[in-house]
Amino acid sequence: MPEYCVTGGTGFIAAYLVKALLDKGHVVRTTVRNPEDGGKVGYLWEFNGAKERLKVLKADLMVEGSFDEALWYAYAKTTAEKEAWRIAGESGMDLVVVNPSFVVGPLLAPQPTSTLYMILAILKGSRGEYPNTTVGFVHIDDVVAAHILAMEESKASGRLICSSSVAHWSEIIKMLRAKYPSYPYENKCSSVEGDSNPHSMDTSKIAQLGFPPFKTLETMFDDCITSFQQKGFL
Numbered sequence: 748m749p750e751y752c753v754t755g756g757t758g759f760i761a762a763y764l765v766k767a768l769l770d771k772g773h774v775v776r777t778t779v780r781n782p783e784d785g786g787k788v789g790y791l792w793e794f795n796g797a798k799e800r801l802k803v804l805k806a807d808l809m810v811e812g813s814f815d816e817a818l819w820y821a822y823a824k825t826t827a828e829k830e831a832w833r834i835a836g837e838s839g840m841d842l843v844v845v846n847p848s849f850v851v852g853p854l855l856a857p858q859p860t861s862t863l864y865m866i867l868a869i870l871k872g873s874r875g876e877y878p879n880t881t882v883g884f885v886h887i888d889d890v891v892a893a894h895i896l897a898m899e900e901s902k903a904s905g906r907l908i909c910s911s912s913v914a915h916w917s918e919i920i921k922m923l924r925a926k927y928p929s930y931p932y933e934n935k936c937s938s939v940e941g942d943s944n945p946h947s948m949d950t951s952k953i954a955q956l957g958f959p960p961f962k963t964l965e966t967m968f969d970d971c972i973t974s975f976q977q978k979g980f981l
């Protein structure tokens with residue numbers, strides 16, 4: 748049975764991946780910055796098989812400084828991936844990259860991080876505005892399944908775009924308001940321009956590997972909101 752390493756195991760995507768790999772019976776190593784932080788790391792130990800097959804290691808990338816997300820996020824991601832390809836090329840590593848769009852789904856951790864935190868703030872109207880962006884969205888289940896495909900399918904190679912429908916945030920809010928009218932929602936669209944162009948994402952590569960149709964926008968947001976309700980965040 749192979750042993751897998753998932754970095755940043757307390758993260759939204761990573762924790763789901765750790766859970767799925769343990770469920771499949773694998774031995775999993777994961778890294779966190781502070782293994783002693785029970786509030787952040789403790790829930791990983793509750794996954795099935797964790798006590799027998801999970802190893803939590805301490806690691807900090809020590810990325811210097813912080814940067815403006817709007818300006819630098821895409822640049823940082825591109826640079827990081829290019830570096831991964833360079834290292835893989837030099838070392839002969841069999842690298843497969845999963846490129847998810849904006850990930851949505853139920854909350855697994857005790858507290859929402861990253862994308863789920865943003866969705867919660869938009870639902871509660873506590874952000875001041877919603878982003879003026881048109882993005883692809885994808886269910887966390889599909890992101891986990893894509894990673895496992897990348898790990899287990901020997902035909903998988905290169906970059907696997909992992910995304911369901913593309914929508915502007917105003918369309919997401921409209922969809923949610925119709926179904927969940929009681930939440931206050933953000934009403935004001937950000938004035939920041941440049942990321943609202945309609946586009947599509949080519950997912951034919953992962954489909955050719957036998958990946959099933961992606962879960963819909965409605966399903967991913969329903970699953971997310973149900974978990975917020977169950978955990979008392981809404």
Ligand SMILES: NC(=O)c1ccc[n+]([C@@H]2O[C@H](COP(=O)([O-])OP(=O)(O)OC[C@H]3O[C@@H](n4cnc5c(N)ncnc54)[C@H](OP(=O)(O)O)[C@@H]3O)[C@@H](O)[C@H]2O)c1
Binds near residue numbers: 779810
């Ligand atoms: N969520 C999305 O929609 C989405 C879409 C596409 C790509 N991605 C990318 O996928 C990755 C994971 O996303 P996510 O949403 O799951 O993130 P997340 O929930 O915000 O978790 C981030 C993780 O990174 C770890 N971390 C932060 N700084 C670190 C450092 N200096 N050294 C080591 N670990 C550090 C944190 O670990 P600690 O517990 O140690 O703080 C945390 O577990 C990110 O690279 C993100 O850009 C995310």
